[in-house]
Every structure is written in C-alpha cells, then in structure tokens.
Amino acid sequence: xxxxxxxxxxxxxxxxxxxxxxxxxxxxxxxxxxxxxxxxxxxxxxxxxxxxxxxxxxxxxxxxxxxxxxxxxxxxxxxxxxxxxxxxxxxxxxxxxxxxxxxxxxxxxxxxxxxxxxxxxxxxxxxxxxxxxxxxxxxxxxxxxxxxxxxxxxxxxxxxxxxxxxxxxxxxxx
Amino acid sequence: xxxxxxxxxxxxxxxxxxxxxxxxxxxxxxxxxxxxxxxxxxxxxxxxxxxxxxxxxxxxxxxxxxxxxxxxxxxxxxxxxxxxxxxxxxxxxxxxxxxxxxxxxxxxxxxxxxxxxxxxxxxxxxxxxxxxxxxxxxxxxxxxxxxxxxxxxxxxxxxxxxxxxxxxxxxxxx
DNA sequence: TTGCCACTAGAATGATCGTTCTAGCCGGTG
DNA sequence: CACCGGCTAGAACGATCATTCTAGTGGCAA
Numbered sequence: 001x002x003x004x005x006x007x008x009x010x011x012x013x014x015x016x017x018x019x020x021x022x023x024x025x026x027x028x029x030x031x032x033x034x035x036x037x038x039x040x041x042x043x044x045x046x047x048x049x050x051x052x053x054x055x056x057x058x059x060x061x062x063x064x065x066x067x068x069x070x071x072x073x074x075x076x077x078x079x080x081x082x083x084x085x086x087x088x089x090x091x092x093x094x095x096x097x098x099x100x101x102x103x104x105x106x107x108x109x110x111x112x113x114x115x116x117x118x119x120x121x122x123x124x125x126x127x128x129x130x131x132x133x134x135x136x137x138x139x140x141x142x143x144x145x146x147x148x149x150x151x152x153x154x155x156x157x158x159x160x161x162x163x164x165x166x167x168x169x170x171x172x173x174x
Numbered sequence: 175x176x177x178x179x180x181x182x183x184x185x186x187x188x189x190x191x192x193x194x195x196x197x198x199x200x201x202x203x204x205x206x207x208x209x210x211x212x213x214x215x216x217x218x219x220x221x222x223x224x225x226x227x228x229x230x231x232x233x234x235x236x237x238x239x240x241x242x243x244x245x246x247x248x249x250x251x252x253x254x255x256x257x258x259x260x261x262x263x264x265x266x267x268x269x270x271x272x273x274x275x276x277x278x279x280x281x282x283x284x285x286x287x288x289x290x291x292x293x294x295x296x297x298x299x300x301x302x303x304x305x306x307x308x309x310x311x312x313x314x315x316x317x318x319x320x321x322x323x324x325x326x327x328x329x330x331x332x333x334x335x336x337x338x339x340x341x342x343x344x345x346x347x348x
Numbered sequence: 349t350t351g352c353c354a355c356t357a358g359a360a361t362g363a364t365c366g367t368t369c370t371a372g373c374c375g376g377t378g
Numbered sequence: 379c380a381c382c383g384g385c386t387a388g389a390a391c392g393a394t395c396a397t398t399c400t401a402g403t404g405g406c407a408a
Contacts, residue, residue, distance in 0.1 A: 004267050006180035010366060020387045025367075027385095032366065082270045088320055089266040093178050095323040096256045114189045135330060136337045139317025146262055146316050147309070149269040150280045156309060163310045163341075194357045201355095206396065226384075323394060349408100356403070365394070373386070378379100 002082055004089040005036055006147050011134045023153040032042070036090065037104045043086040044108035048115055061123030065137070069161025072141065084145040103118045113138055133171050140164050176256055178263045179210055179275070209317040211263065211278045217260040218282035222289055235297030238309070239342045243335025246315065247328040255326050287312055299345045307345050314338050 010032055012020045028034040051068060058064035075083050091105035116134035121127050141164075144157040184206055188195045202208040225242060232238035249257050265279035269323050290308035315338075318331040 003271060004178075004180065006178065007267060007271065009364075011364080014388095020385095022369095022387060023368085023385065055228065079285025080270075091320060091324045092263040092266060093181060096254075097177060097181065102324060102326075106326070109321055109324050132333055135321070135333055136314070139321055139330075139334050140310070140313050141317070142320050143315070143317040146265060146320075147283055147313055150265045150276060150283050152276075152280070156313075159306055159309055160313050163306065167337075167341075183394075185394080188358095193395085194355095196357060196399095197355065351408080352406090354403105354405090357401085358399105359401100360399075361397085363395080363397105365392100367391085367393105369388105369390075371387085371389100374384090376382095378381080 002084070002089070004164075005093045005098075032148070033098065033100060036101060040087060040090060040101070040104050040108060044111070047086060048112055052115060052119075056121050060172075061120055061125070061167060062168050062172060064119070064123075066161060069141070069144070069157055069164060069170075072144065073148070073157040073161070076145075076148050076154045076157060078117045081149045081154075084149055085142060088142055088145060109138065120168070120171070123172065124167075129171055135165065137164060138155065176258075176260070176263070179267045179272075184209075207272065207274060210275055214261060214264060214275070214278050214282060221260060222286055225286075226289060226293075229293050234346075235294055235299070236339060236342050236346060238293070238297075238338070240339045243315070243318070243331055243338060246318065247322070247335070250319075250322050250328045250331060255323045255328075258323055259316060259335060262316055262319060274320040283312065294342070294345070297346065298343075303345055307342065310341065311338060 010021060010024065013035075014024055024035065025031065028038065030037075054067050054071060055061065055064035058067050063067035072084075085107050087105055090101065091109075094101040094105070096102075113131070113134050117127075117131045117138050120133050120137075125133060140160050144160040148154050148157045182196060184198065187209075188198055196326055198209060199205065202212065204211075228241050228245060229238035232241050246258075261279055264275065265283075268275040268279070270276075285348065286309075287305070287308050290311050291301075291305045294304035294307050297306060313332050318334040322328050322331045
C-alpha cells in the first residue's frame with residue numbers, strides 16, 4: 001500500500017500475499033475498493049496503536065511528542081524512506097475520485113486526531129487547545145513525511161519534531 | 175495532475191489539452207515521465223509565484239502567512255477540495271518508485287523552502303531561524319491540504335493558519 | 349513550384365489492469 | 379462412502395495503459 005492505491009495491482013498483491021486472485025474476491029466481494037478500505041482501516045489502527053505505545057512509554061506528552069518524531073525519522077532512514085504514513089498517499093489519490101475511500105481516510109485521520117487530543121488533554125493541556133494541538137501535530141507529521149520522503153532527508157522530520165515539541169511545551173505550561 | 179501521476183492517462187491528457195498523442199511525444203520524447211517532470215516544474219513555479227504575490231500584497235510576514243492559509247482554505251472550498259498542492263500527490267506516488275520524478279519534486283520543495291526562507295529573513299527573522307520556520311510553514315500547509323481534502327473541511331486549514339501565524343509572530347518578536 | 353521538415357492525427361501494438369468464470373481440492377457431515 | 383460448501387487456483391475477458399508507427403498536413407525556403 002506504500003505504492004499507493006493505483007500503483008498497487010491486484011495481481012501483484014495476490015503474489016506477495018500468497019493468495020490467489022479467487023481468494024481475494026472470495027473474502028472481499030467488493031473487489032479492489034473493499035480490499036483497500038479494509039487495508040486502510042487495519043493499517044490506520046495499527047499505526048495509531050504504535051503512536052499510543054510511544055506516548056505510553058514516555059514520561060510526559062512533551063517527551064512523547066519528541067519520541068514520535070524521532071521514531072518517524074529513524075523509520076524513514078531505516079526503510080530508505082519507504083515506510084511512512086500508510087494513509088496519506090492513498091488519501092490524496094482518492095480524495096477527488098473515490099468518495100467511498102475518501103471517507104475511510106477521513107475517518108482514520110479523525111480517529112488519530114481524537115487519540116492525540118485525549119493524550120494532550122490527559123497531559124495537562126486544556127481540552128479546547130488540545131484538539132488544536134492534535135491537529136497541528138498530525139499536519140506537521142504528515143508534512144514531515146512528505147518533505148522527508150521527497151528529499152530523502154530525515155533531518156527535516158527531526159527539525160519539525162523540535163518545533164512541535166516547543167509547541168507542546170508552551171501548551172502545557174500555560 | 176490533480177488526479178496524481180498514475181491516475182492521469184496520456185489519452186485523457188491529449189483530449190483535454192486538445193493535443194494528439196503524436197504531438198505529446200513530439201514535444202516530450204521522454205514520454206510520460208518527461209511530460210510529468212515539465213508539468214511539475216511549471217506548476218511548482220506557478221504556485222511559488224502565487225504565494226510570493228500574496229506575501230507581496232501583505233504589509234508584513236505575519237499578515238502574509240495569515241493570507242496564505244486563508245487563500246488556501248478558500249481555494250479548497252471553491253473547488254470542492256480538488257484544487258490543492260499540485261506536487262504532493264505525485265511526490266508521494268513516485269517517492270519510492272521513480273527516482274527521476276522524486277528528484278524533481280524534491281527540487282520544487284527546496285525552491286519553495288528557499289523562497290519562504292528569504293521572505294521570513296526579509297521580514298525580520300534571523301536567518302538560521304528563518305529556514306526552520308519556512309520548513310514548518312511548508313509542512314503545515316501540506317499537512318493542511320491533506321487533512322482538509324480528506325475531510326472535505328477547510329476549517330482545518332484555517333486552524334493550522336492560526337497556529338502558524340502565532341509561530342511567525344513569536345519568531346519576529348524575539 | 350518543389351522540397352523539406354515540424355507537426356498533426358490517430359490506428360496498431362503489446363502489456364497490464366480489475367473482474368469474472370470455470371474447475372478442482374479438501375475437510376466435515378449425512 | 380457420497381456429498382456439499384468453503385476455499386483455492388489461475389485462465390479468460392474486455393478495457394485501458396504507455397508507446398510506437400504510419401500517413402498526411404501545412405508553411406517556409408530554395
């Protein structure tokens with residue numbers, strides 16, 4: 001799915017997943033669209049759990065924020081800038097062409113935002129401000145994936161991490 | 175190009191551009207890759223000029239920043255969330271599959287970042303900080319395009335604009 | 349006028365796409 | 379044993395992809 005929706009051929013998927021095409025259509029009668037929707041939901045949920053695990057392991061939300069961006073930067077480097085956000089590429093591809101999948105991506109981003117909002121709230125940020133901060137957090141992370149992948153340079157992600165950490169710090173202190 | 179690289183068929187391009195396929199290959203012997211590269215450069219340059227025009231019309235970089243995000247939000251609404259960043263979709267699509275086009279997208283983002291950096295420097299931000307601020311500016315804008323398009327909700331872009339404006343304000347004041 | 353070259357025009361080609369279809373395997377139940 | 383449904387397996391199909399090729403047009407230069 002890292003190759004995007006249109007870049008992922010069903011034949012190729014059946015090969016790497018060791019599943020014949022007939023099985024794909026047996027489990028996903030809706031065809032490629034349904035398969036993509038389920039894949040998006042699954043990887044969206046997995047990524048959310050990953051981020052929550054990072055925050056769980058951190059002593060506070062400032063450290064958690066720093067660790068998230070640092071982990072993202074290291075993952076990019078380790079995978080030669082292939083392993084990034086599993087949703088963004090598809091989200092942009094389908095935003096104006098497939099309403100079903102667009103809604104799926106919107107729900108995932110909303111779920112992520114809510115998750116981050118409750119994290120920040122629990123960390124001492126006032127509720128109204130926490131939602132804003134969560135949105136900025138997500139947008140910055142996504143922008144970082146885009147710019148880092150294009151330039152094959154993870155220092156961009158680290159730089160954005162520093163900026164985001166400062167924002168969280170000020171939000172906690174006031 | 176708003177449909178992405180893989181989503182844009184050459185046959186469809188020849189129809190809407192009123193140019194036969196033979197002409198496309200006459201002017202772009204490199205085929206679809208070369209055509210995409212030139213289109214990316216052209217629209218990347220046009221978008222940069224658009225942003226610079228917004229900053230030119232604004233009294234200072236704080237207002238310019240606010241106007242940029244506001245204009246982006248309005249453009250999204252007016253186009254039913256189709257008219258956004260002309261580079262991002264393709265950049266994510268080709269980042270791990272087409273090195274030639276990846277480099278083109280990287281150069282465009284670099285050019286945008288340099289443009290914003292000199293803007294912020296001219297506006298009173300110290301040079302080292304200006305580059306950081308420009309990167310955050312671009313990442314936030316790109317993240318905003320992604321989230322706003324997925325949710326079909328431009329208030330996300332406006333919210334990010336407010337956050338970015340605050341960041342520019344503090345950068346100017348210190 | 350004649351010749352040439354840039355360019356137009358779209359049919360032909362082979363590969364690949366998503367989807368459907370046919371056939372058969374395999375394990376549990378009657 | 380016979381049977382049946384869940385699942386496997388991939389060939390077949392029509393559409394569409396990027397690319398190449400063949401013809402022909404139109405204007406400029408000699």
